[in-house]
Amino acid sequence: MAGSNPNAKPMNLTLKVWRQKNRTAQGQIVDYQVKDISPEMSFLEMLDVLNEDLLRRGDDPVAFDHDCREGICGSCNLFINGRAHGPEAGTTTCQLHMRKFSDGDTIVIEPWRANAFPVNKDLSVDRSAFDRIIQAGGYVSINTGGAPDGNEIPIPKDIADRAFEAATCIGCGACVAACKNASAMLFVSAKVSQLALLPQGHVERKTRVENMVAQMDIEGFGACTNIGSCAAECPVGISLENIAMLNREFLVAKATSNNLS
């Protein structure tokens, strides 16, 4: 049953999928054939078809992370044909649709590859390093209850808009996967920028950037060498300018704060 386009022809595809039993097991690429794939399907629905088929045959379905399938939760994380989230720019894996592929295509599907993101199983990876970076300082230290009236802190619209742009990061990790150094600079800089731009974040501005960068290093992410693949592959368009801002914030903090670590 086709959707909006009754003439859309179903496709047959070859999938080369990374299979790995658990974190310590040796992984390998396994080939699968999928048939009668509608171009109206999303990429993950195509994988659903594969998994239902595998399960019915008594084979282990392919594990992958996903949830909202609306491009906002940041769960989905497939490396498709050598690109984070696949061939379509500004798009998460769940919003990629099969009409971007052609009958007879071979599609290579791998997990995010980074030391800081160990594989749980197959295509599912552990991104808890991102949580620990936020725990190191990605917040404003206020308790519930003591906040002043929302309008007591006027914020110029352009500043609020820029902070919002940085705050839209979905934490998927495509920036790390796309980077040849597996650097987390775009992710970290988005949070640092958001809170450095807003007056609410100013009090802890210096310690925040120092602590978050330190945690990023502890987690084993690589250094930034200004290639820009992160921003190019980011599904929500987080700008490279944030990294420039992070570097500036970090330098100022190191030069002027009392934190000698």
Next chain:
Amino acid sequence: MILDSKIPEGPLAEKWDKHKFNVKLVNPANKRKYDVIVVGTGLAGASAAASLAELGYNVKAFTYHDSPRRAHSIAAQGGINAAKNYQNDGDSVFRLFYDTIKGGDYRAREANVYRLAQVSVNIIDQCVAQGVPFAREYGGLLANRSFGGAQVSRTFYARGQTGQQLLLGAYSALSRQVAYGKVKLYTRSEMLDVVVVDGKARGIITRNLIDGKIEQHSAHAVVLATGGYGNVFYLSTNAMYCNATAAWRAHKKGAYFANPCFTQIHPTCIPVSGDYQSKLTLMSESLRNDGRVWVPATKEMAERLRAGQIRVQDIPEEERDYFLERKYPAFGNLVPRDVASRNAKQMCDEGRGVGSTGLAVYLDFADIIKRTGADSVAQKYGNLFDMYAKITGENPYEQPMRIYPAVHYTMGGLWVDYNLQTSVPGLYATGECNFSDHGANRLGASALMQGLADGYFVIPYTIGDYLANTPPTPVTTQHPAFAEAEADVRARIQKFLSINGTRTPDDFHKHLGHLMWEYCGMARNAKGLTFAKAEIQKLRKEFWSDLKLVGTNEELNQALEKAGRVADFLELGELMVDDALARNESCGGHFREEYATEEGEAKRNDDEFAYVAAWQYAGDNQPEILNKEPLEFENVKLTQRSYK
């Protein structure tokens, strides 16, 4: 048990303040002697966990996601209501209270809703202080927009990503407490049972989704913030993992389930395109401000359109039926969600639906594009138009969108008293998980408000009242109830794995979803509901004898996870049907075809049904017991909604 809603005495506007004074407090030095478990890290869970930890309690927070930030609160688009009256347009706490009670078709508790309206203003302050980047005016102050069901502008927003920004705010507060060691965070941990000791909730059993390890966790109190059950319909706008297991396990341990048949169908979603469809995507309600809803005037025209013999552009203006504008001249395309949804269904039932499946109506922007230009429309709705194009492959600037209603939210949930405590002492429910403040229909931009109200500003007070009466001695997992609950969880998992049948969990889920949508969806009648009940019972039997799984418990096994959730949906689905059958009236999202006005609108029966239906579990395959909490309205006058 007698249903005691524990609504404080006194005038409506003073109840919450008086109650806050009357509840017992836990001495600051004693707070660290109490452990609290919070299950779920969405808006309601993360805000509760952070706030309780800030007070000094030891919190254990659980999520089945890889990070607290993935919870489905993140997908909310429109905004969050608050009675700030920043726009000087006549808003007040009482008006927000009134709109919410009326929008809910008079099936919510006055006292709870009034409190919700009161604390709504604190939520905005709290979120701003956290660094949530709300939309602002050029003068630097907070911007508002209007939303369905209200005549004032009280909705705060962050473009079309309000839920994301609010959740990231709550997540940052939670992360701060994790760093301080006051919250212990358990990710990829799914709650599979509540442990009840001597009638009180004392812990939970969880399964680690990565290695299958079954764990026991103890605490002095347990808070469930595990969301709604819309995925019982298989297709909904909920995220794929959203499920009812935590709430349903609690129900089977003694927590009453209230108004399960109150589900919200959202009118503007992208229609189903095929059997493979895994979920539905909402297009924000705000589109109805400028889009016009129509179908071809005749069945013949619709048939030719579906067969591809004519294009939508070929249909002349006089052959288009703008049915909402025709039927509801006063509100037009802006009628409430339930009315818009039912009318779209009716058009499709008449054979006038569009798209290849015939299950869609048009939402047309041609007029506004002609009037203001495509650029201006793009500024307003650009991200939504892009999302639509990405999913459907069609350009909504050139041809009308196709939309169809989809399940979006569940107003029903665990019954709670004014303190948000369920019928099991020590077990609390917050956010969409409880039966909530929305009555039979939720207004737009009110879900975020309720989740954060419960978590930031209600539970931190009310849980103290319970804990102050609980000895601060450590709670351990030594009590045999823990081992028993763990054994039950293990036995259930082994049962799933040993059936070795032919049908996958998804296959059963789809089947159930079809029954629910067909017979317990937008319109219901006694005959269909009775039929569905028998079919669900049959399906449940088949599930337990023909389920197909592979692998073991001791690994990441997503099909096994799904099997547990579907097993619970198969029980909850039947209770929803029972509830819909027992409620012989139409109200809000619950439309019984037998109870309609002459014009086909919902007809309430306040004399007999102004109550909360709180269902009590009575044992496997036993009919549940219906307890009624009468709803008393002292501050609003009950009226029939009319949008003509």
